[in-house]
Amino acid sequence: xxxxxxxxxxxxxxxxxxxxxxxxxxxxxxxxxxxxxxxxxxxxxxxxxxxxxxxxxxxxxxxxxxxxxxxxxxxxxxxxxxxxxxxxxxxxxxxxxxxxxxxxxxxxxxxxxxxxxxxxxxxxxxxxxxxxxxxxxxxxxxxxxxxxxxxxxxxxxxxxxxxxxxxxxxxxxxxxxxxxxxxxxxxxxxxxxxxxxxxxxxxxxxxxxxxxxxxxxxxxxxxxxxxxxxxxxxxxxxxxxx
Amino acid sequence: xxxxxxxxxxxxxxxxxxxxxxxxxxxxxxxxxxxxxxxxxxxxxxxxxxxxxxxxxxxxxxxxxxxxxxxxxxxxxxxxxxxxxxxxxxxxxxxxxxxxxxxxxxxxxxxxxxxxxxxxxxxxxxxxxxxxxxxxxxxxxxxxxxxxxxxxxxxxxxxxxxxxxxxxxxxxxxxxxxxxxxxxxxxxxxxxxxxxxxxxxxxxxxxxxxxxxxxxxxxxxxxxxxxx
Amino acid sequence: xxxxxxxxxxxxxxxxxxxxxxxxxxxxxxxxxxxxxxxxxxxxxxxxxxxxxxxxxxxxxxxxxxxxxxxxxxxxxxxxxxxxxxxxxxxxxxxxxxxxxxxxxxxxxxxxxxxxxxxxxxxxxxxxxxxxxxxxxxxxxxxxxxxxxxxxxxxxxxxxxxxxxxxxxxxxxxxxxxxxxxxxxxxxxxxxxxxxxxxxxxxxxxxxxxxxxxxxxxxxxxxxxxxxxxxxxxxxxxxxxxxxxxxxxxxxxxxxxxxxxxxxxxxxxxxxxxxxxxxxxxxxxxxxxxxxxxxxxxxxxxxxxx
Ligand SMILES: Nc1ncnc2c1ncn2[C@@H]1O[C@H](COP(=O)(O)OP(=O)(O)O)[C@@H](O)[C@H]1O
Ligand SMILES: [Mg+2]
Numbered sequence: 001x002x003x004x005x006x007x008x009x010x011x012x013x014x015x016x017x018x019x020x021x022x023x024x025x026x027x028x029x030x031x032x033x034x035x036x037x038x039x040x041x042x043x044x045x046x047x048x049x050x051x052x053x054x055x056x057x058x059x060x061x062x063x064x065x066x067x068x069x070x071x072x073x074x075x076x077x078x079x080x081x082x083x084x085x086x087x088x089x090x091x092x093x094x095x096x097x098x099x100x101x102x103x104x105x106x107x108x109x110x111x112x113x114x115x116x117x118x119x120x121x122x123x124x125x126x127x128x129x130x131x132x133x134x135x136x137x138x139x140x141x142x143x144x145x146x147x148x149x150x151x152x153x154x155x156x157x158x159x160x161x162x163x164x165x166x167x168x169x170x171x172x173x174x175x176x177x178x179x180x181x182x183x184x185x186x187x188x189x190x191x192x193x194x195x196x197x198x199x200x201x202x203x204x205x206x207x208x209x210x211x212x213x214x215x216x217x218x219x220x221x222x223x224x225x226x227x228x229x230x231x232x233x234x235x236x237x238x239x240x241x242x
Numbered sequence: 243x244x245x246x247x248x249x250x251x252x253x254x255x256x257x258x259x260x261x262x263x264x265x266x267x268x269x270x271x272x273x274x275x276x277x278x279x280x281x282x283x284x285x286x287x288x289x290x291x292x293x294x295x296x297x298x299x300x301x302x303x304x305x306x307x308x309x310x311x312x313x314x315x316x317x318x319x320x321x322x323x324x325x326x327x328x329x330x331x332x333x334x335x336x337x338x339x340x341x342x343x344x345x346x347x348x349x350x351x352x353x354x355x356x357x358x359x360x361x362x363x364x365x366x367x368x369x370x371x372x373x374x375x376x377x378x379x380x381x382x383x384x385x386x387x388x389x390x391x392x393x394x395x396x397x398x399x400x401x402x403x404x405x406x407x408x409x410x411x412x413x414x415x416x417x418x419x420x421x422x423x424x425x426x427x428x429x430x431x432x433x434x435x436x437x438x439x440x441x442x443x444x445x446x447x448x449x450x451x452x453x454x455x456x457x458x459x460x461x462x463x464x465x466x467x468x469x470x
Numbered sequence: 471x472x473x474x475x476x477x478x479x480x481x482x483x484x485x486x487x488x489x490x491x492x493x494x495x496x497x498x499x500x501x502x503x504x505x506x507x508x509x510x511x512x513x514x515x516x517x518x519x520x521x522x523x524x525x526x527x528x529x530x531x532x533x534x535x536x537x538x539x540x541x542x543x544x545x546x547x548x549x550x551x552x553x554x555x556x557x558x559x560x561x562x563x564x565x566x567x568x569x570x571x572x573x574x575x576x577x578x579x580x581x582x583x584x585x586x587x588x589x590x591x592x593x594x595x596x597x598x599x600x601x602x603x604x605x606x607x608x609x610x611x612x613x614x615x616x617x618x619x620x621x622x623x624x625x626x627x628x629x630x631x632x633x634x635x636x637x638x639x640x641x642x643x644x645x646x647x648x649x650x651x652x653x654x655x656x657x658x659x660x661x662x663x664x665x666x667x668x669x670x671x672x673x674x675x676x677x678x679x680x681x682x683x684x685x686x687x688x689x690x691x692x693x694x695x696x697x698x699x700x701x702x703x704x705x706x707x708x709x710x711x712x713x714x715x716x717x718x719x720x721x722x723x724x725x726x727x728x729x730x731x732x733x734x735x736x737x738x739x740x741x742x743x744x745x746x747x748x749x750x751x752x753x754x755x756x757x758x759x760x761x762x763x764x765x766x767x768x769x770x771x772x773x774x775x776x
Contacts, residue, residue, distance in 0.1 A: 050378050076382060084378040090371040093393055102389075103379040148379060158378075329546035329713060337713065339547050340501055340530055421532035424515065426499075436533075439510075439659035 001064055003028040003187055004049065004156070009058035011044060011211075018044050020211040022058070026189060026204070031182045033198035034191040036208030042191035043087055045208070046158045049189065050084045051075040062156075080107070083154035087161050087191075089145030091133035096125070099133045099144055103152035112151075119151040124173055138165045146174065150181065157181065159190040163197060175201060245443070253448035263445070268452050271429040274342055274416075275409040278349035282357050283402055285350070290361030291387050305362060311355030316414030323348040324418050340421040345429075348415035353405040360404060364397030365390055396467050403464045407457055499528045500718040501548040503539035505624050506656035508552055508701060511676040511747050513738050520734060521725050527718065535656065537622025543567055543704070546711030550719040551704045554624035554674075556759075559702055567711070568704035570771035573751040573760035574726045575735045576700040579628055580678055581691040582661075583670035588613045591670075592690045597636040599691050603670055604638075607649025615669035618644075619660050620652035624699075629672045632696065661685060674699050676747035679739065700758045701748070708773055716773035724768040727752065 002025035011019035018041050026032045034042045047053040049060060051067055059066045067078050083103065092099050100119060104112045120126055123143040128136075133144060142165050149157060159178070163171035178201055182188055192198050198205055199219045206216045215221075256264050293304065325331050327339040327347070338344035368390045376389045391398065413431035420427030422436055430453045437446040508514045509531065518529045532542065536553040543551045544567050551568065553559060562568045581591070581599055589606045591599035606614040619626040630640045643650060651669065653660045657677040664671040665685045678689065691697075703726060705719035725731045732750035739747040751758060755765040763770065 052374055052378065072383075076377075076380075079378055080380040082378070083380075086371065086375065086378075088371075090369060090375055092372065092375070092389065102376070102381075106376075106379065106381045106385045152380065329711060331545075334546070335713065340532055421530070423530040423532060426528075426530050439656055439662070 005061040007059045010056045012056050029185045030203040031188040033202035033205040040208045041211040082156040083149035084158040085145045085149045096131045096133050097129035100147045119147045123147045156187045249444045249447045252444040256448040278346045278409045279406045282350045286357040294362050294365040308359045316412040319352045320414040320418030345420040348419040349409040357405040360401030364394040368393045407460050501530045502550045503532045503542040503548040504552040505536045507674040507677045509533035510658040511680040535621040535623030549715040554701045555627040572703045573764050575748040576758045577675045579697040580689045582687040583690050584668045601636050611649040617651045617664040617669045617671040620654040679743045727767050
C-alpha cells in the first residue's frame with residue numbers, strides 16, 4: 001500500500017473545475033514531483049493533501065485512512081505529521097528563531113534550541129536567529145520557510161515551488177537539502193515547473209495540465225518521451241531547453 | 243480673557259503642587275477607566291476572535307450592528323445600566339448603583355462595541371496565509387487563534403487604547419451610575435461638569451488640562467503603535 | 471504556548487478577584503440623595519465631614535433636584551432624601567416610600583434680578599412680581615426675562631405654586647414666549663445662567679449667597695410666608711424597599727436634629743458670608759409649619775421591618 005493514495009479527486013471553485021479526477025499513488029520515502037504550468041492545479045492538490053482544502057468529490061488515503069472524511073480535530077492530527085512550504089511563504093512577525101521553532105513550540109517541544117540552530121545552519125542562515133523575519137529578502141524567507149518545515153521532521157514534506165524565487169546558487173543549495181531529506185527517508189512531494197530540478201530530485205513525477213494528470217512515471221520516462229513533450233515543457237519553463 | 247488666563251495659571255498651580263483633590267480625582271478616573279478597559283479586553287478580545295474565526299449565519303449583520311454601536315450615546319448606556327442596577331431593577335440586589343463598581347460595569351458596556359469591532363477588524367487584517375501557515379505547521383485551533391492575535395498585536399492594542407480613551411472621557415455613565423459622589427465616584431469628567439456649574443472654573447480647568455493631557459498621551463502612544 | 475495559557479489564566483484570576491470585590495460592594499455606606507441647594511452651598515459637604523468623623527462612617531451624596539431625588543427614593547436607590555417640596559414629601563411618605571418627614575432647617579426663597587430691575591418689581595410681593603415680569607417679558611423679551619430651573623426641583627415646585635397663586639396655569643406660562651427660559655439645571659448653574667442673561671429667577675437664599683461673589687444679580691424680593699423654604703430629611707422605608715440602610719439613615723437624621731447638628735446648621739456660612747445660610751428647625755417648628763412629631767428628637771420613625 002502506498003503512503004498516500006489519491007482516488008478520483010475532484011475540486012471545483014464555483015463553476016470552474018480545478019482538479020479533475022486525480023488518481024495518484026505516492027510511495028513512502030520517495031520524492032514525487034508535480035509538474036505543470038501555472039494554473040494547472042499543483043498548489044490546490046498540495047493543499048488537499050495537507051487537509052487545508054476539502055475536495056468536491058473523491059478521497060485521499062494517508063496510511064490507508066481517508067483524510068477527506070475526517071473531522072477538523074482529526075485533520076489537525078494529520079497535519080501534525082506533515083509540513084507544507086507555501087509557494088509564497090509568509091513569515092510570522094517575530095524573530096527568525098521564533099519562526100523556525102514555531103512548529104516545535106506548538107508541539108510543546110521546548111528544549112529544541114540545538115535543533116533550531118542546526119536547521120538554520122542547514123539552510124545556510126547561521127547567525128540569523130535574532131533577525132526580524134519579516135525584513136528578510138524573498139530568498140531568505142523561502143529558506144526560513146523550509147527550515148520551519150524541516151525542523152519538525154515531518155513524515156511528508158509538501159513543497160510548493162520551493163526554488164522559484166531563488167537565484168541559481170541558492171536554488172541548488174536547497175535542492176541539495178531536499179536530496180538529503182529524501183535520503184533520510186522523508187516522503188517529499190514537490191510542485192515545480194523546473195524540469196532540471198525535477199529530474200535531479202524526483203523518483204516519480206506526475207504531469208498536471210488543466211487539473212488533469214496527463215502522465216506519471218519515472219524521470220527516465222520523461223527523457224524517452226522528450227520529443228512528445230518538448231513543446232509543453234518549453235511552455236512551462238522556456239529556459240529549460242537542455 | 244483675563245478670567246481665562248488667571249484660571250489657567252491657577253489651574254497649572256493646582257497641578258504642579260499636586261493638589262490632593264486633583265490627584266485623588268485623577269487617580270480615581272484612571273483606575274476606574276483602566277479597570278473597565280481591562281475587563282472589556284478580557285471579554286471582547288476572545289469574543290472578537292470567536293466571531294472572526296467562525297462562520298455563521300448573520301455574521302455580517304452582527305458586525306454591522308457592532309459597528310453601529312461604536313458611537314452609542316453615553317447617556318443611553320447610562321440610562322440602561324441605571325435601570326439595570328437600580329434597586330428596583332433586575333440587578334438591584336447587588337447594590338451597585340452609585341458605586342465605582344457600577345461605573346466600571348457601565349463603562350465596560352459602553353466601550354464593548356468599539357473594542358469588539360476593532361478587535362474583529364484587527365484580526366481580519368491578518369492574512370489568511372498566516373492562519374494556514376500556523377495550521378500546516380501543526381498548531382491547534384487555539385494556538386492558531388493565539389498566533390493570529392499576536393500578529394495583530396498592534397491593532398489590538400490600538401483597540402484597547404481607543405476603548406480607554408472613550409471610557410476616560412465619557413460623562414454620561416459616570417454621572418448617571420456613579421452619581422458624582424465626592425471622594426467615592428467623582429471622576430475627572432463629572433467633577434468638571436459639577437465644578438463648572440458651581441462656578442469653580444479654576445479646578446475645572448485644572449482637571450480639564452489633565453484630561454486633555456492624558457488623552458493626548460494615549461493618542462501619541464496610538465500613533466506610535468500604528469506608525470510602526 | 472504554555473506561557474500564554476498561564477498569562478491568560480492569571481488574567482482570569484485577576485478578574486475573579488475583581489468580581490469578588492464587586493460582590494462585597496460597600497453596602498454600609500449611607501447614600502443620600504439631596505436637592506442641589508443643600509449641596510451647592512457646601513452645607514451637606516460640611517455636615518458629612520463632621521458626621522463621618524464622629525461616627526467613623528462613610529456617606530455618599532448624590533446631588534440633583536428634589537424631583538430626581540424623589541425618584542431615587544421611589545426606586546430604593548438611596549437610603550435618605552434631603553429635599554424641600556412639602557406637597558411631594560407628604561405624598562412620598564403617604565405612598566409608603568418614606569418613613570417620616572423630618573424638618574431640619576429652613577430659609578427663604580428670594581427673587582433675584584439685574585440691579586437696574588428692568589421690570590420694576592422691587593418691593594412687591596412674590597406673586598405680584600411674577601405677574602409683572604410676565605407682562606413686561608411678553609412685551610419686551612429682550613430686556614425682561616425669567617429663568618426657571620425646569621428640573622422638577624423643590625425650587626421649581628415653589629415657582630409653579632407662585633404662578634398658581636397669581637392665577638396662572640403653569641403649562642401656559644412655560645410656552646408663552648422667549649422671555650421664559652427653561653434652564654433644566656441645578657440652582658447654581660441656573661443662577662450663573664440668569665446672570666449671563668441679565669434675567670430674573672427664583673432662588674433659595676443659601677445658594678444665592680454662596681454664589682453671590684460670582685454674580686451681579688441682586689435680591690429684589692425677600693421674606694414673606696409664600697417664600698418660606700423648609701428642608702426635610704426622609705429615611706426610605708425598608709418595608710417597601712428591602713436592602714436600604716435604614717439604621718444609618720436614622721442615625722444621620724438624629725445627628726442633624728440633635729443640638730450639635732442644629733448648631734452646625736445655624737452657624738454654617740456665618741464666617742464666610744457674614745450671615746447664616748440656613749436657620750435651624752429646632753425651636754421654630756410652628757413658624758415653619760412642621761408638626762411636633764416632625765421635629766421630635768430623636769426621630770421616632772422605626773426601621774423594624776414588618
Ligand atoms: N480559492 C480559489 N478560488 C477560486 N479559484 C481558485 C482558488 N484557488 C485556486 N484557484 C484557481 O485554480 C486554478 C489552479 O490554481 P493553482 O492550484 O494555484 O495552480 P498552480 O499552483 O498549478 O499554479 C487557478 O486557475 C486558480 O485561479
Ligand atoms: Mg501554485
